Amino acid sequence: MKKKYKWGILAPGKMSAKFTRALELLDNVELYAVGSRDLQRAKEFAEEFGFQKAYGSYEELAADNEVDIIYIASPHSFHYEHTMLCLRNNKAVLCEKAFALNSREAEEMIKEATAKKVFLMEALWPPFQPIYLKTKEILTGGAPGKLLHLDARFAFQAPFIPADRKYNLSLGGGSLLDIGIYSVIDALYFMGVPSDVTAKAQFTETGSEVSISIIFSYKDGRMATLYSSFRTAAGIGCDLLCENGNLYFTRERDMSQRLTVAMNGAEKQEYSLLPDGMGYQFEAMEVMKCLDEGKIQSEIVPLSFTRDLMKTLDRIRAAAGIVYPGRD
Numbered sequence: 347m348k349k350k351y352k353w354g355i356l357a358p359g360k361m362s363a364k365f366t367r368a369l370e371l372l373d374n375v376e377l378y379a380v381g382s383r384d385l386q387r388a389k390e391f392a393e394e395f396g397f398q399k400a401y402g403s404y405e406e407l408a409a410d411n412e413v414d415i416i417y418i419a420s421p422h423s424f425h426y427e428h429t430m431l432c433l434r435n436n437k438a439v440l441c442e443k444a445f446a447l448n449s450r451e452a453e454e455m456i457k458e459a460t461a462k463k464v465f466l467m468e469a470l471w472p473p474f475q476p477i478y479l480k481t482k483e484i485l486t487g488g489a490p491g492k493l494l495h496l497d498a499r500f501a502f503q504a505p506f507i508p509a510d511r512k513y514n515l516s517l518g519g520g521s522l523l524d525i526g527i528y529s530v531i532d533a534l535y536f537m538g539v540p541s542d543v544t545a546k547a548q549f550t551e552t553g554s555e556v557s558i559s560i561i562f563s564y565k566d567g568r569m570a571t572l573y574s575s576f577r578t579a580a581g582i583g584c585d586l587l588c589e590n591g592n593l594y595f596t597r598e599r600d601m602s603q604r605l606t607v608a609m610n611g612a613e614k615q616e617y618s619l620l621p622d623g624m625g626y627q628f629e630a631m632e633v634m635k636c637l638d639e640g641k642i643q644s645e646i647v648p649l650s651f652t653r654d655l656m657k658t659l660d661r662i663r664a665a666a667g668i669v670y671p672g673r674d
C-alpha cells in the first residue's frame with residue numbers, strides 16, 4: 347500500500363491555497379498541519395481545507411514530529427530562514443520560488459539539506475508541465491533542428507502598492523524574482539547556462555525593479571532575450587526559434603497552456619491543456635515519489651538546477667543593479 351505523507355503548510359497565503367487545492371487531488375496526501383504567524387489565520391485556513399492541526403508560529407509547525415513534508419510559501423526574502431528552520435527539524439522541504447534572495451543563501455540551504463540527508467526541492471512548476479515536456483520532446487526529436495534563439499516574457503499590470511511583496515524590497519520585491527524567473531527558467535532549461543549576461547532594469551520609488559530586459563549569449567552564437575514587468579500586459583510566453591521552424595508556448599494566469607509548432611512548409615500543430623489543480627500536484631507527487639524511493643533530491647528539479655538558476659539570477663541582478671540591502 348502507498349505510504350501517506352503528512353503535509354504541513356508554512357505561510358497560508360494565496361499560493362498556499364492554490365497548492366492545497368492541488369494536494370487535495372492526491373490519495374497519498376494527508377492534509378495535516380498549518381503554521382501561520384497568526385493562530386487565527388492558521389485555524390481559518392485549516393478549517394477551510396480540512397487540516398487537522400493549526401499552529402500560531404512556524405516554529406511549532408516545524409517541531410511537530412508527525413509532519414513529513416513542509417511546503418514553504420512565505421515571501422521570497424524568508425525562504426532561507428524558513429527552509430533552514432524546517433531542515434534543522436528534519437522535515438522534507440518543498441520551497442517556493444524564488445528559492446532564496448541570492449545564491450549564497452541557496453548554497454547554505456543545499457549544504458544543510460545535504461549534511462542532514464533531508465529532502466529539499468524548489469517548487470518549480472514548468473518542468474512538470476505537459477506543454478514543457480512536449481516542447482522538449484519535439485526539440486530532442488530533431489525535426490526543428492538547432493534552437494537558435496529563445497525569446498521569453500512574463501508580464502502583467504500590477505498596481506503600485508509600496509507595501510505589497512511585489513514592490514517591497516524587504517519582502518524580495520521586483521519582477522525578476524517573482525515572474526521574470528520563469529523566462530530565466532525557460533532559457534536555462536532549453537538552452538543551458540549562458541556565457542554572457544546583460545540586463546537593464548527600471549525601478550520604482552521603493553527601489554524595487556519593476557521591468558527588466560535581459561540578453562543571454564552563448565559561446566556558439568545562440569542568444570536568448572527575456573523580459574518581465576509589472577507595468578505591461580505582455581502576458582506569459584516563450585518563442586523558440588529553430589533552424590527548421592518555430593515553437594511557441596503560452597500560458598494564462600489560470601495555468602492553461604498552449605503550444606504551437608510551426609515547422610517550415612508544414613501545417614501548424616496546436617496543443618492545449620488546462621491541468622487539474624493548475625498543475626501544482628505534479629510537484630507534490632514528485633516529492634512523495636522521491637521520498638518513497640529514499641532520495642534526498644529530485645532528478646526533475648535537481649538542486650544543481652536551482653544552483654544554476656540562483657547564480658544566473660545573481661548575474662542578472664549585478665548587470666541591472668538590483669540590490670536587496672544587507673542581503674548580497
Ligand SMILES: NC(=O)c1ccc[n+]([C@@H]2O[C@H](COP(=O)([O-])OP(=O)(O)OC[C@H]3O[C@@H](n4cnc5c(N)ncnc54)[C@H](OP(=O)(O)O)[C@@H]3O)[C@@H](O)[C@H]2O)c1
Nearest residue numbers: 357358359360361362382383387419420421422442443444
Ligand atoms: N509557483 C507559483 O506559481 C507561484 C505563484 C504565486 C506565488 N508564488 C510564490 O509563493 C510565495 C508566496 O506568494 P503569495 O502570493 O502566496 O504571497 P501572499 O499571499 O502574500 O502570502 C505570503 C504569506 O507569507 C506569510 N508571511 C510571513 N512573513 C510575512 C511578511 N513579513 N509579510 C507578508 N507575509 C508574510 C503570510 O502568512 P502568515 O502571516 O499567515 O504566516 C502570508 O500570507 C512567493 O515566494 C511567491 O514567489 C509561487
